[in-house]
Amino acid sequence: MYYLSSRRQIEAKMATLDLDWEEVRDTLRTWREDNTRHSEEVVDMWYYCLRHYKHKLGDERWMVEEQVVIAGLDCNRLDVAEPCLVSLNEQFPGSLRIRKLKGMRLEALERFDEAMDVYDGIIRQDETNSSVRKRKVAVLKGQGRYADAIKELTEYLKKFMSDTEGWQELCDLYLKEGDYSKAAFCMEELILSNPHYHLFYTKYAEIKYTQGGLENYELARSYFCQAAKLNPGNLRALYGLYLSCSQVASSPKCTTQKKKETLRLEAWALKEITEKYSKCRDVDGSKIVETFRSLSVTDKA
């Protein structure tokens, strides 16, 4: 399976109109399976290539067309999205899945109240439909009604409490409102259900550090540490570890014994960071160490 990975590669190919439709089909399939967002590329690949081969796609055609609808709505290319929506509707009349896409089209047109009605209608017919409930949160976000979005999402998570994506979204909404303690709670839920995912530990630590105070700096230090243990390549965890150690060590409430241990950890983090930069030939690592020396001097200024 050939996977067109870089954007420049795709553009270069398109420029020479040297697109192999099978490569394009495989790339779109990979993006569907990974659930990653490449809306501009999907639209271009469909428009300049794959739509001329749609009859060769077999059953996969409908999943591709659905993907193109969503990508088109994402980039305000309704000229690309709408024809696909029409063919999907003809193929699957009365489908709730297609109706959701119609709701998303209304969202793209900023006809939010109508979109909300479409989603409420789908939920009445199918109470278990989780993705449509999340679209309602998206509508509220689209209207800038963040407090209502939080309320709606909190209600959703009471029913669908293992939805990782939902908890991440709620965390981000709380961060936007500056409610760090509730955002931290969301990350705690995520860590409980994903105890080996280093990025959740990192984000939790960053939130704790932002909240400030010795207890939070100590918590941040532990969680950055755990993140670095789970993934030694995580530069944010190493930087975070260095910073939280500095904060803990310079706190007047820190005991001498704890200070000694913390400074040792801080030195270790600095060593790891410097090593990472020195392995990277394009980057001047010496300046980074200079930076940190100045950080530790001016820290409590």
Added chain:
Amino acid sequence: MSSDITLECPAIAKMLLHAARYPQSAVSGIVLAQSRGGGDDSLNTVQLVDAIPLFHLHLSLAPMLEIALTQIEQRFKSQGLIIAGYYQANEHIRDTVPDFVALKVAEKIAENNNDACLIMIDNKRLCLSLQTAPIIVSQLTSEGKWKSKDKSSIHVDPSYLEITSQLLQRKVQHDVCDFDNHLDDLTCDWTNLQINKLLDTLAAASQD
């Protein structure tokens, strides 16, 4: 608080390219100016010469912001450049109001620099063919409030808007690196020297 603000090509271009690269997120960054040195208060203009894209994820978290600001200060000290302001594009297309993050960071910058600028990008006016600079610039009044400046006090040469439009049409925003990219991949250059070189070339060409 000064009366006029000028934005050089790298400042306006990189700011807008950064925003265009992440249409689904809020983005933030720093703007740099030449340090005045020696109390030259007779000049009543602030000249923003460059922009450093910072984040497109979790703008409100402190640790990486602290690292970034310290590194930026260190990196540009030898060139005589200082941190002169903060820019942010909100997630919502119609939202140009600075949130608590923007205000906090801008205030921090203003502690060391009275003329610090708080720049909000007006997402709705960002397009492929820029006629005016889609930004709202604010500075601190003597009462400690951020006041947005009149459009007539903001100067961006039309050729810079033309160059930025060309870059947006050619989708150069995908080559812009911010600090978040750098933290994921050390080879990403958050100073974007390549883009600065490209801007120099285009500026020279437009003068011919």
